[in-house]
Amino acid sequence: MAIRSQLLKGILEGCILAIIEKQPVYGYELSVKLQDFDLEVSEGSIYPILLRLQKEKLIRGQMEKSPSGPNRKYYYLTEDGQKSLEEFRHNWEWIKKPVDHILRKGRGNEHKTINRRK
Amino acid sequence: MNTKQLIEENNQKRKHLTKENKDYYEDMLVYIRLAYDKSEEETEEVLSEMLDHLLIAQEEGKTAEDIFGHDKKAFADEIICELPKMLTKNQLSLMFMGIFFFLATALGASGLFDTIAYHLFNFGSLYKTYYLGTESVNLVLSIIFSLLFLVLILQYLKWSSIKNLNSVVEFLVTWMIGVMTSGSFFVIYYFMPDFGYTYQVPAYIKIIIGVGFAIIGYIINKRR
Structure with missing residues (x-):
């Protein structure tokens, strides 16, 4: 799935912050974790997002020796990142229910109209 | 771990x-590295x-297109857009090095040319008369033009690394850039009127100054 809109980008950013909060990750690891949560984004699309999050100082990248040998860039959540994640959580809780409700109700009305036409 | 090791x-x-x-x-790598x-x-x-990622994915039987999408230019542009600008200090030292x-090449070549022409072909003279005004205007214009052509060439390389041009088109474009570069230098030097103080410079002094500039350029590059 290509990332189609700003909205989806913002949500994906929030999810990446939440994953990094639990545990520092490197690029490939992050893409695997997103897939484990059934978030099917194209694997490469995390790299522009990681760069942006670094530029906004929400995460911090650090080259480290991995247990298996090669150098890897691990990402850590910064203090600003923590704040931004809390804000995302808050906004998500605030918008999740009403949007679900509206979408469900909208579909309900549609059914009614179709039924009436019949 | 520094940049050279990473490369x-x-x-x-x-x-x-x-x-x-x-x-x-590699297409993507060239394209992204050319974002100067x-x-x-x-x-x-x-x-x-991204290379590490691709290497692991390759083991799992995936291709670069599966990972980064079929439009490599769009993906590379997205990466470039998010990369932070280079530190100004680094950029400045790169420019000074250039x-x-x-200057080292221009002076050294001119000094060498004069020496060879005089000793081997008995042509010209080892002492050339220069006009301070003319030379300084020429110098400033040359630097500006060189920078402009550099940007043009970089843009062209960036563009051609993603398009798969046929060799005839590629040759024509390279040829055109070459002609434009040398042509504009020729026009500047040929049509610039003589003005300002005159002074004589022996060929060997030009070579010495040229080598001196090359050393300064080399030191700047080392310390960068």
């Missing part, structure tokens, strides 16, 4: 890619991350 590591690791993945990745106003360190870091090497 070296990248060269080694790239050898493990399949032909198809290597072609895709970006931080070199961050650029190499993200390139190495100017010193440019």
Whole structure:
């Protein structure tokens, strides 16, 4: 799935912050974790997002020796990142229910109209 | 771990890619590296991350296109857009290095040419008369033009690394850039009127100053 809109980008950013909060990750690891949560984004699309999050100082990248040998860039959540994640959580809780409700109700009305036409 | 090590590591690791993945990745690598106003360190870091990712994915039977999408230009543009600008200090020293090497080449070549022409072919003279006003205007214009052509060539390389041009088109474009460069230098030097103080410079002094500038350029590059 290509990332189609700003909205989806913002949500994906929030999810990446939440994953990094639990545990520092490197690029490939992050893409695997997103897939484990059934978030099917194209694997490469995390790299522009990681760069942006670094530029906004929400995460911090650090080259480290991995247990298996090669150098890897691990990402850590910064203090600003923590704040931004809390804000995302808050906004998500605030918008999740009403949007679900509206979408469900909208579909309900549609059914009614179709039924009436019949 | 510094940038040079990262580049070296990248060269080694790239050898493990399949032909198809290597072609895709290298096009992207050239295109992203040619974004000259970006931080070199961050650029190499993200390139190495993406290479590591591709190497693991390759083991799982995936291709570069599966990972980065079928439109490599769009993806590379997205990466470039998010890369932080290069530190100004680094950029400045790069520019000064370029100017010193440019002056070194111009002076050294002119000095060598005069010496060879005089001793071997008995042509011209070892002492040339220069006009201070003319030379300084020529110098400033040459530097500006060189920078302009540099940007033009970089833009062209960036564009051609993603398009697969046929060799005739590629030759024509390169030829045109070459003609335009040498043509504009010729026009500047030929039509610039003589003015300002006159002074005589022996050929060997030009060579010495040229070597001096080359050393300064080299030191700037080392310390960068």
